[in-house]
Amino acid sequence: MAANNKNKLAFLSMPAPASYVAGLGRGASGFTTRSDIGPAREGPSAEVIAEAQARRGEEVEPDPEQFQDPDNEYGLFAGTTYEQDDEEADKIYESVDEAMDSRRRARREAQEQAELAKLRAERPKIQQQFADLKRGLSAVTDEEWESIPEVGNLTRKKRRREERSYVVPDSVLVGDRNKTEFENALDERQQLAGGFDSSLDNGALTNFVEIGQARDKILSLKLDQISGTQSTLNGTSTSVDPKGYLTSLDSVAIKSSAEIGDIKRARMLFDSLVKSNPKHAPGWIAAACLEEHAGKMVAARKIIKQGCEHCPKSEDVWLEAARLHNNEDAKIVLANAVQHVGQSVKIWLAAADLEHDLKAKKRVLRKGTYIPLLFLPFFALLRPFSFLLSSSFFSFEPPSAFTAAVHPLMLPGALEHIPNSVRLWKETVNLESSASDARILLARAVEVIPLSVELWLALARLESPDKAKAVLNKARKAIPTSHEIWIAAGRLLEQEACLPSKSAEQRNKELEMVDKTIEGAVRDLRRHQVLLTREQWLKEAEKCEEEGSPRTCEAIVKATIGMDVEEEDRLDTWVSDAEAVETKGRVGTARAILAFALKVYPDKRSLWRRAAELEKAHGTRESLDAILERAVVHCPQAEVLWLMAAKEKWLAGDVPAAREVLERAFVANPESEQIWLAAVKLEAENGEFGVARELLIRARTVADTERIWMKSAVFERQQGQTSTALETLATALKKFPKFAKLYMIQGQIHQAAGNIAAARSSFAAGIKACPKEPTLWILASRLEEADGRSIKARALLEKARLVNPGTDTLWAESVGVEERSGGAQQAKSMLSRALQECPSSGLLWSLALWAEPRASRKTKSVDALRKTKDSPLVVCTVARVLWADRMIERAREWFGRATGMDKDLGDVWGWWLKFERQHGNEEQREAVRVKCVAAEPHHSPVWQSIAKDDKNVGKSTREILEMVADALK
Template identity: 45%
Template sequence: MASRRDFLSQPAPENYVAGLGRGATGFTTRSDLGPAREGPSEDQIKAAVAKRSAQLGLTESKDDDDKDDGRYQDPDNEVGLFSGGIYEKDDEEADQIWKEVEDKMGRRRQKQRLVVFTVTSPHPRKTPGLSVEIDEQNTDQSSHREAREQAEREDYERKNPKIQQQFAGLKRALETVTDEEWANLPDPKDLTGRTKRARTARMERFYAVPDSVLAAARDSGQFGTTVADDGTATAGGNKDGTVTDFAKIGAARDKVLKARLEQESQSSGTATAGSATSIDPRGYLTSLSNMQGAEKSIGDFEQFRKMLKSAVDSNPKHAASWIAAARLEIAAGKPVAARNLIAKGCQHCPKSEDIWLENIHLNENRNAKIIAAQAIQAIPHSVKIWVEAMKLENDPRSKKKVIRRALDHNQESEALWKEAVNLEEDVEDARILLAKATELIPESLDLWLALARLETPANARKILNKAVKKLPNSHELWIAAARLEEQMGEGTKKPVMKNAVKFLAKQNAMPKREEWIAEAEKCEEEGAVITCSNIIEETLGWGLDEDDDRKEMWMEDAKASISRDKFATARAIYAYALRVFVNSKSLYLAAVELERNHGTKDDLWRALEKAVEACPHVENFWLMLAREKAGQIDEARRVLARAFKQNPDNEDIWLAAVKLEADNGFIDQARDLLKTARQNAPTDRVWMRSVAFERQLGDNEAALDLVRDALLLFPGSPKLWMMKGQIYEDLDKLPEAREAYSTGVRAVPSSVPIWLLYSRLEERSGNVVKARSVLDRARQAVPKSPELWTELIRVERRAGNLNQAKSLMANALQQMPKSGLLWAERILNLEARTQRKSLLAEAIKKVEDDPILLVTAARILWAERRLDRAQNWFDKALLLDRDMGDTWAWYYKFVTQHGTEEKRAELVAKCVLNDPRHGEHWQAIAKDPKNANKKTEEILKLVAAELK
């Protein structure tokens, strides 16, 4: 042991890299580029390969035929796979270890066989023969061992077969089971939640509580107070150990109240007779206004008064200080002091117009006239003082006298001339005054326009021409000239606005496009519609290049005018834009929508005629025109005939023609058109319309034949499968309906409505378990569908499994937290009434905009009789989505109970205008064949009557 080296003196193992195990860095390691020390040489590599080949019994071949060796073609053959690798010392050591293990295991097995052979040998004395037999067994012991293990494995598998092996025969026998046998299988019993309910019932056992516990709980939140004979009260202790003395609280309250009353009484005693702060000495409460006036402390007035007095004394020529001091006295209820102050201010600032006007306002009429005369003497050229003096007079003659004296001193005052003209009752006198005013003030646009309005049309033209020379940069004069031509009936003949644009462009005085639109809206508001159109026509495209987004810009201008109720301006904008973009579908749609909402029927017809002429291949315009002329069947037929020429074999036009004939009672013509459409335009929609047409007529057999033929052509159409099942339901053939829905969900597994119809059929048949199974399959096909989750929750709720329904709801909201349908179902049907408002607030935070949730909020407020807020929520829901028919129905039911007749009529008109198509209750009634020919108003009332 003494000769053995210590650890640090021993040589390092081969391929050892210092620091590699503890993550050291900063040097080259084997994990980066290879071992740090130099690798083996070529001689060492050749020797290692030769040694490895010799051990495996292989010979190195010099030719390249070994590339095609058979062992490399089989991926499972690993013999010689690493024969060409480097055979290192660690490989040799590993092989040696495995060889020793194999030898040891072989010797152990040999000993076991030897013992067994010795015990069972019939000739124990023949020992030489024994050793020979052992040697023979030892040579092929591995093959015997493998055979024995294989036999044991087969015997174990035969005695213990797997589950799938046990049922293999039964699975093969299921191929012979038919669909009818599947449908007639007995249903298992509903064991949903029974074990859980029983376990819950055992846990929810109640026991009697002692009276001492109840008494302690009752007294824990109370205060105890004992009143002694002398009137004092002793307070009881609180739960947290503190003590509340109610006697001291009451005494402090009385003391504070007494101090406030004394303070208010002292303030009222020092106030003047005209002061509004007074306290009733008898102790009655004063009015709210008096209390508000009493809140102003006298100390504050004194402080402000000192500050203003200092400002006046330091600069007595500053009029604003005098005015502020006088207004402070008015606020303090001292009008006399205020008049005295403002009078002193007028003495110190006689040339200030504001201080004289303040003095006039603070005095009565008689004194105010005297003060106005003094002000005029001090400032004879002040227009405001002259106007104020005129207002102090009572009769028109005196007013005219004052104004004319004012004009003697201020001949170029536009305001005085306007006041003088307004005082004149005779038109001729006003014209004379305006003529004089325009001579003295030729730059006044208002005076020129006023004079032109009072003159005859012929003289007005001369006046406007003269005004244009004086004011060449004024576009208002040109607009006035255009309006004058419109009044004379020549608005469309003379190009006044065209000349105006040219003239103003030369003068570099062309206003912006937005200003011209504002002027056009002003003309429309005053009734000059032709001038409005002329302004838009000549100025809308001014300064815009073809590279600009002119169409979008003009559409925004039109929408802005519509929002301000200036429909003639918007109509003129669309007309100009359509002259530039002749074939624009979006512009024609916007123009048609404008006429539909804010124009007459003739205007709408003209707009649609222009649309179909400009865009003959847009079938929507043809359909809208035919729909608008539906009351005139011959005209509508002509429109559709023209549409057929432009759009042959268009399914929309075919269906519109069918609807026209059917709505007017021409059944045979409609059936013939559908037959022709199925030949010329064989689409699934045409076939569906044919089936629906026969169902509406009550011929379910013909409808069934059509839907069978259609499904041969369109097996992937979900609506055809739905129609087939519904027809069988109408014929009371539930097995066939079940088969139709079952085949439909296999053909179109992503269609949610088919799954819902399938589930509801099973539930109506009394088979709740089958309905649940159908919905489970549906949720696997369409995982995140709020409709499917809601239907499953409703099935459980209707079956009485409320706990299961709540559990499903929690799972559904985890997957779809922003579904308004799920939140509405939970709030209205699964939770207690007291928790609805809190859940509603939580839902509104999580769900941004959902009409179903907004209607739920309105219904809750409706139930609480908060009608105004409920109506606001209904309005929000309609503003969010006007195509949701259920919202209109709930709102109509609300208005029917709590609204006026005018409100109901307005709501019905809006519903008819928007023509809603969606909604759970709305679609169920609107798509019923019995209601096929009913209008939107009738459908609205039917849906509202069904709501609960």
């Protein structure tokens, strides 16, 4: 038996099997003890642990890395190459995300800023309220920092106190016992005061009327203390309505525990600050503001009172004290303030602002404030009851010269204390209602302060013209370095010269005095070493124009515009100055600058044209005619000036004057092509067709140019004389065989007459003579297409592209031929080839945008805008895409951008008008028409086809715009 037991326990001395872990079957994972240190064993392998978990019935969690591709460890596409297409796709997605985010970003950010500002206004942070005090701490020296006392115990732990016990007196016990008892019977003996008496145990009588009066008196005293009342001889004047006291409690803001803690900490800091440095005025002000924020007005007034005592020379402390008190108390505070800081302008102005009566304001500023001496005993009686009425605020001692019964106590006025303050004089003058009183005050003011330019100018404005001159002369002698006085003298002379009673000769003579005055001013100021820059003088000129003195403005420009400018840079500098002031709306200054420049450079036609454009934009028709009349006299060879003058006469309805201008232009420029054609257009559009024909015949003789021959043929064609037009073209082609437009007109005349063979011959001759003209190839292709020979049209365009590589109009026509033939896939393939050859063509990208599906047009638009560098055609197409997506406001904005980039594209104006017809009102449509008429577009396919049609001869730009909008699809 013992042997069997011994065999059974023999395994205890045997070594453990490999990878054995005690308790593994119960979920143990193995551990290492101190006894295992030395020949330590490794823990169980993953297979052993998995086998043990399987025996317990637990699911074996799969290894997350067992299915990982070793060649692609970091993601699905980690092993691929990041190509240019991937980069473009990422950029497109980023641009789309940015566009989606920027839709309402401005509105969202503005709303967040408004909410944040509202929150900061309602509940400002402590650091914002005391930011100025923190900035003031930068001036504290090291010695002052070291002298700051310790704040004491900050652990917030309550000290353990010894527990004490007290014997409760019997009166407290009796009082507690009687609290719950009440008498339900009253003595019916009525007293003389109207109340009822109740008899107590000791025989005393209770008067309920007196109790009620006492209660009212106590409540009144509490309200007075809370609201800061002031007692006077007339009674009690309070800023809080006692009847609405309980109602007003509903509006009291209850502060949170965090705010209360912040206030306590700030109060402790400010208390330490004012104790360590009691002469630091901002500390007292900040401490008072803290108590005001906490709603403790009594404490705030007490603190600011101490600040006034410690810092009596600080005007800010006195002003803060006046602010924290009501109106009457503030007057007393400021009355005491002027005794300590009588030279403070702010104190006196604040005292004047407290007065509501005009006479009282004048007394404060001029003669002082009057306080009857009878009030002084009353103030003395009230002094012990309130800290507000302490000796700090009531230290009035009447002068011995006055008696208490008759004379009042007078505090000297602001001007008696500070007679050299310009601001006080200005405020005093502003209080005067009559000009005579103000004049008297200003006369005294300039005597006291002779170096104040403002006072001299104010006095001159109030005087009559003759006296004003004398005033300005005195001012000029007193202040010889002031340019304002000289300018005021010039404006005064201009004002006198413009009186209705003056004749034209007198007016011109006096206006010349303005120029001489300003010239003398510049010389005199330079003699006194006052060197104003040219920009400063220009600002003064703009100011004079703004205040209604154009001649003074012109005089300043004449005298100073040439200062500090090199001779070779004068023209560019003056033109840029004129443009700069014109953008500010100072047309008179710009006109004066250009007028002076024209005197220096009278033969610069660009300068005359710039002046004419200024008058056309901002001047009258008479001023424009005058400037153009002077321009053609100084620049008779400038054809554009003659044409502008004639056109303005024509637009004004004065056709004979326009003819007269053109006749003078013929004399100065007998061989000018533009003047001859302008004369023909004038006569033709006014119904003088015979005169126009004669002019064309003379023009072909005098100015034998290819354009005049072309206009002659077009004129005959418009008049229905096709045979004469063909004869003219035949003669012109002999003289100018390389002029492509002659072949175009000839071919179009034959095509309109139905002679296809002759038209084909004309276009073929034109292509042979002018192979580099794409329009000829396009017209020939359209002729073949109209004749039903699309294959021939394709061949012509193919040959044209070989002869004129990189021409986007030929590629666009080829795409159009394929679309009209019904081959959508061929058109798309042709468009793809076109974009490869002309990658920056706005015309081709516009076609490509509409060839895309609607969902991908926006993405394609980004590529189109980038590759064409914001072509106006692409911008117009983007506007149409937005229009199709019902994004009305953005579409209108993009149409405006397109027309602003190139105003000569008539089709863009037509698309915009078509859009406004559908989504705009009449005002918006009229705005588009007005802008189009001002721009006068001449190009774009649909616009040219309608404008040059014989049926539309003589129609205005507005009418053609309506027709283009109808034709666009």
